[in-house]
Amino acid sequence: MVTFLAGGTGTPKLLSGAGDVFAPERTTVVANTGDDIELGGHLVCPDLDTVLFLDGGELDRETWWGIADDTAKTHDELHRLAAAADLPTGPQYLPADAQTSGRDIARHRRFSGVAEFMHIGDRDRAVHVTRTSLLDAGHSLTEVTRRLADAFGLERALLPMSDDPVATMIHTPQGEMHFQEWWVGRNGAPAVEDVEFRGGDRATATDAVLQALEDSVVVGPSNPVTSLGPMLAVDGIREALNETDVVAVSPFVENEVFSGPAADLMAGTGREPSTAGVAEAYPFADAFVLDSDDGTAIDRPIVRTDTTLDAEGASERVARAVADALAEVA
Ligand code: GDP
Numbered sequence: 001m002v003t004f005l006a007g008g009t010g011t012p013k014l015l016s017g018a019g020d021v022f023a024p025e026r027t028t029v030v031a032n033t034g035d036d037i038e039l040g041g042h043l044v045c046p047d048l049d050t051v052l053f054l055d056g057g058e059l060d061r062e063t064w065w066g067i068a069d070d071t072a073k074t075h076d077e078l079h080r081l082a083a084a085a086d087l088p089t090g091p092q093y094l095p096a097d098a099q100t101s102g103r104d105i106a107r108h109r110r111f112s113g114v115a116e117f118m119h120i121g122d123r124d125r126a127v128h129v130t131r132t133s134l135l136d137a138g139h140s141l142t143e144v145t146r147r148l149a150d151a152f153g154l155e156r157a158l159l160p161m162s163d164d165p166v167a168t169m170i171h172t173p174q175g176e177m178h179f180q181e182w183w184v185g186r187n188g189a190p191a192v193e194d195v196e197f198r199g200g201d202r203a204t205a206t207d208a209v210l211q212a213l214e215d216s217v218v219v220g221p222s223n224p225v226t227s228l229g230p231m232l233a234v235d236g237i238r239e240a241l242n243e244t245d246v247v248a249v250s251p252f253v254e255n256e257v258f259s260g261p262a263a264d265l266m267a268g269t270g271r272e273p274s275t276a277g278v279a280e281a282y283p284f285a286d287a288f289v290l291d292s293d294d295g296t297a298i299d300r301p302i303v304r305t306d307t308t309l310d311a312e313g314a315s316e317r318v319a320r321a322v323a324d325a326l327a328e329v330a
Contacts, residue, residue, distance in 0.1 A: 001026050001027075001028070001215040001216070002022050002026065002027055002028075002215055002216050002217070002218060002326075003027070003028040003029070003030060003212040003213060003215045003216070003217050003218070004027065004028070004029045004030070004217075004218045004219075004220055005030050005032075005217065005218070005219050005220065005222065005227075005228060005231060006029050006030065006031045006032065006047060006050075006051055006220055006222060006227070007031075007032050007035075007047050007220075007222035007223050007226070007227025007228075008032075008035065008046050008047040008050045008064065008065060008227070009050075009064045009222075009259065009260060010220050010221035010222045010223070010227075010249075010251050010258070010309070011029075011219075011220025011221065011222045011227075012050050012051055012054050012059075012064060012220075013064070013220075013221075013309040013310070013315060014218075014220045014221060014249065014309060014315050014318055014319060014322075015029065015051070015054065015055075015156075015220070015315070016054060016309075016315050017313065017314065017315030017316040017319065018315060018316065018319035018322075020316055020319075021316060021319035021320055021322070021323050022218075022319060022323070024055070024155035024156045025155050025156075027156045027157070028156065028157040028158075028159060028212040028215070029051050029156055029157070029158050029159070030159045030160075030161055030209055030212060030213075030231070031045075031047040031048045031050075031051055031158065031159070031160060031161065032047045032161055032222075032226075032227045032228070032230050032231060033045055033047065033048065033141070033160045033161055033162065033166060033230065034166050034167065034168035034179065034197060034226060034227075034229070034230030034233075035047055035168060035179055035180060035226065035227075035230075036048075036105075036106075036109065036167075037106075037109040037110070037111055037118075037178060037180050038103075038106035038109060038110045038111065038132075039111050039112075039113055039116055039117075039118060039120070039128075040078075040111075040112065040113015040114075040116055041113065041132065042113075042125070042128035042129055042131075042132045043103075043105060043106055043128060043131055043132045043135060044118065044120070044128050045131070045141075045145075045160070046065055046180075047227065048145055048158065048160055049065070049124070049127060050064060050065055051156075051158055052127070052145075052148055052149060052152050052154065052158065053066070053067055053152070055149075055152065055153075055154045055155065055156055055158070056152030056153055056154060057153075058123075058152065066119070066120075066121050066124050067121055067123045067124050070121030070122060070123045070124055071121065071122045071123075072119065072120070072121050072122060073122055074120070074122055074125055075116060075119060075120050075121070075122075075125075078113060078114070078115055078116050079115050079116075082114050082115035083115075087114050087115060088114065088115070089114075089115040089117070090115070090117055090185055091111055091117045091177070091178075091180070091181040091184075091185035091186075092111060092112040092114060092117075093110065093111060093112075094110040094111065094112060098110055103132075103135060103136060104164075104165060105135060105141060105163070105164075105165050106165065107165040107167065107198075107199060108165065108167040108169070108178070108198045108199065109165075109167040109178050109180075111178075111180075111181075117180075117181075117184060117185045118180065118184055127148060130144075130147075130148065131144050131145075131148065134147065140163040140206075141160045141162075141163050142159060142160055142163055142206050142208055145158055145159065145160055146158075157212070159206070159208050159209055159212060160206075161205070161209060161230065161231045161234055161237065162203045162204065162205060162206060162209070162234045163206055164199065164202060164203035164204060164234075165199045165203070166197050166198065166199045166200045166203050166230045166233060166234065167197070167198040167199055168195065168196075168197055168198075168226050168229070168230055169195070169196040169197075169198050170182040170190070170192055170194075170195055170265075171192070171193045171194040171195070171196060172190035172191055172192060172193055173190065173191055173193065174190045176196070177190070179226055183261060188261045188264060191268070192264055192265055192267070192268025192269070193268060194268065194269065195225055195226065195229060195265060195268065195269050197229060197230045197233035200230065200233030200234060201233070201235075203233070203234045203235060204234065204235045204236060205234050205235065205236035205237050205240070209236075209237065209240075210236055210240055213237065213240035213241065213243075213244060214240070214243075214244060215244070216244060216245045216246075216247075216326050216330070217241060217244055217245065217246045217247070218246075218247055218248075218249070218322050218326075219246060219247070219248035219249065219282060219285060220249055221249040221250060221251035221258070221307065221309070222251060223251065223260060223261070223262040223265065224251070224262065224266060224271070224277075224278050224281045224282070225262065225265035225266055225269055225271075225281075226261075226262075226265055228281070228282075238284065241284035242284045245286055245326060245329050245330055246282070246284050246285045246286050246287075247285065247286065247287045247288070247289060247322050247325040247326050247329070248278065248279075248282050248285040248287075248288050248289070249288070249289040249307060249318065249322060250275040250278050250288060250289070250290050250291070250294065250296075250307065251278070252273070252274055252275045252278060252294070253275070253290075253291040253293050253294045253307070254274055254275055254293075254294050254295065254296055255272075255273060255274035255275075257273065258308070258309075266281075274296070275288075275290060275294055275296040275298075276296050276298075279296070279298045279300070285300065286300060286301070286329040287300055287301040287302065287303065287325040287326070287328055287329045288300060288301075288302050288303075288325070289302075289303050289304070289305065289307065289318065289321045289322055289325050290302055290303075290304050290307065291304065291305070291306060291307040291308070292304045292305060292306055292307075294307075301325065301328045301329060302325075303321045303322075303324045303325040303328070304321075305317055305318060305320075305321040306318075307321075
């Protein structure tokens with residue numbers, strides 16, 4: 001049995017071809033939920049949904065989010081209405097008192113649906129409506145995710161990192177904002193002064209996550225700050241990682257990041273934006289998989305291979321390197 005810790009791009013890419021190395025029915029994926037927001041009353045869970053759509057064979061693999069060939073009639077109409085009514089566009093937080101009332105899971109990350117600032121497809125939205133309605137009926141996010149996984153025919157087990165709210169907030173000179181406002185609403189432009197996992201001090205790992213972390217763990221090539229950071233803020237997860245065999249795949253080749261804002265976020269939180277910085281951020285990792293061109297020295301076993309995940313057969317090759325690294329530390 002093996003457990004992958006996932007954000008929304010690097011680890012799903014690794015999972016996409018890992019099935020012949022790590023049998024899906026013996027694999028659990030724990031997804032970050034710090035990126036989640038409530039938008040127009042619906043809970044959107046981008047990292048959970050990327051895995052849901054990937055394993056359901058529905059993912060838009062151009063963007064690595066959303067459902068391929070989805071329509072966006074409701075999204076377009078939200079923008080048409082806002083323009084016709086002269087309403088504002090862009091990320092709009094609900095008022096301060098609304099951030100801490102209502103359903104607990106959406107604390108500190110409630111946005112208006114007026115001219116919604118995230119692109120939500122029509123079928124994608126149906127997932128959010130179903131999820132939110134089941135949460136309102138009293139089910140935990142873990143239970144709701146299991147239902148959705150059944151609906152999409154998943155063979156891997158998919159778990160949210162916690163049933164408690166953790167909101168990833170980016171502190172910038174323009175003020176503090178949720179990760180999605182910073183990344184989707186403002187293209188990651190405001191300088192990063194700090195990253196806070198609001199609610200993390202009160203969030204606990206679920207029994208399902210703690211059980212999954214008794215197996216060998218693979219930290220995919222995810223963003224160490226905003227994909228792994230929220231998980232490490234949840235009570236019980238770091239301790240569990242210290243106890244089990246962990247292999248991490250670097251999302252860098254030395255100091256070159258493959259994609260996304262990981263370098264800015266690491267620099268903004270006082271870490272070296274590089275594989276060396278990743279190794280420092282993951283003291284619980286027992287071995288690493290690095291790119292063949294990555295000469296970083298780490299005081300733990302290293303398996304090297306080409307870690308670019310886009311080419312045909314690449315993710316299976318990287319998954320084999322992960323299995324080799326696990327075999328070294330087991
Ligand atoms: P997010 O939720 O979209 O931030 O997704 P993740 O945290 O799962 O993944 C983002 C990370 O994936 C970035 O830091 C990238 O450097 C990394 N990444 C993207 N493509 C590749 C790839 O082909 N190979 C490797 N090794 N890392 C990649």
